[in-house]
Amino acid sequence: MRILSIDSSFGTQLLVADVLGAAADEASAAGTTLRVLTTAQQDSPRRHAESLGPMLAAALAHPDVAQAPLDAVVAATGPAPFTGLRAGLVTARTVGRVRAIPVYGVPSLDAVARAALDELGRQGRETASATVLVATDARRKEVYTARYRARGSDDVERLGDYEVLPPAVVRERAERGQLPPPDAVAGSGAALYPELADGGEVLVPVSGDVATQVRIVAARLRMLPGPGEEALAAAGLGAQPLYLRRPDVHMPAGRTQ
DSSP states (O other): OEEEEEEOSSSEEEEEEEEEEOOSSTTOSSOOEEEEEEEEEEOOTTOHHHHHHHHHHHHHHSHHHHTSOOOEEEEEOOSSOHHHHHHHHHHHHHHHHHHTOOEEEEOHHHHHHHHHHHHHHHTTOOOSSOEEEEEEEOSTTOEEEEEEEEETTTEEEEOSOOEEEOHHHHHHHHHTTSSOOOSEEESHHHHHOGGGGTTSEEEOOSSOOHHHHHHHHHHHHHTOOSSSHHHHHHTTOOOOOOOOSOOSOOOOOOOOO
């Protein structure tokens, strides 16, 4: 299965990879094996529209990519700032429509959580029961946040809702004992507000990783309960954006008489 993966939730990342193998059981430690064919990245959070077109053209023209058709497209769905997120999703949907292939979504915080758990594993830490608090920069002195634990070697389970909150509120909940302390805090919000870690370990992948998105999709497709948009949404693969806020720009009200 050849997948194009796009993440525009912070900077812009793009990857094309073949899924070479995957464990039949999601809980297996074997995990998903990828062969990365090409990657591209730019780190500015304000150059998505300018960068995605050239990056995509170069990726699809790469000799290792052009020799076989794409089977699917994956895009980060947020929560993240509106403009960047829209650029990645529109690009993914356009490729999917032109090539008549499915488009899957992966929530951005899910990918950060999986990358953080992978990092804990590389450190020799036990990850099967570890919890990670993800906090990414939502601007306005707030963070997009959710808690996670591992679901097998490629996926994550979210423990509660996606929220957008001031860091002080996230910290206050922990101080009140409403939630147990996480094993690690990850994301761009953790870098901006290290007090969220409460003395624990801070891991700072500023956004998800495009290869991680492919692994998550492969794991969730194996467990898909059935066909259709509802099944995709239930599996966490829906391609609708997660904004959590209303857009800042509003249509003007009609002229009053």
